[in-house]
Amino acid sequence: EPEVTQTPSHQVTQMGQEVILRCVPISNHLYFYWYRQILGQKVEFLVSFYNNEISEKSEIFDDQFSVERPDGSNFTLKIRSTKLEDSAMYFCASRLGDGYTFGSGTRLTVV
């Protein structure tokens, strides 16, 4: 069964550093998403991406965040200057119709 692959599974970074979280969505899916889950809390929408541009972003997704699909297969989330409160599990997902497939997540720890 096709999978969404996320790397790394765990990343520790110092406050103020830039991080890039990587995802390989399912190849025939057209819609791509990033969600995050702060420890013990609900899963929150960050951004959706379609046709090489952002289609919607949440209020969490401020100027410190960006997404890119640089080569037609990878889908990345960049946080320019990490803050302690960015510590969370970040999930990538791709969708065809209403069929979502989530990656296993990247646990980001900002110290």
Next chain:
Amino acid sequence: GNSVTQMEGPVTLSEEAFLTINCTYTATGYPSLFWYVQYPGEGLQLLLKATKADDKGSNKGFEATYRKETTSFHLEKGSVQVSDSAVYFCALISTGGTSYGKLTFGQGTILTVHP
């Protein structure tokens, strides 16, 4: 906007007990409804879904019925196992406007099943 409300957890049960996790929603249009499960240290897995009113989603002994009149999608299982211990998320998918396709999650319910 859309919202999903789940019963407060955590829920602790003995093996073979009956499980109900309540979920209600507010949405415009006719959303599809989902239950996702997250096992310790893992990502989100789709457990079951229902796409229209009165549909029943089922998987691995779990069931949930899309009730439009009560805007609910309660999760049930007749006999839980220790291996069902996980966090369960109710969710809906937006079906209109610029938010089409966005998932809105409930706050999650931690289920612990003891032998």
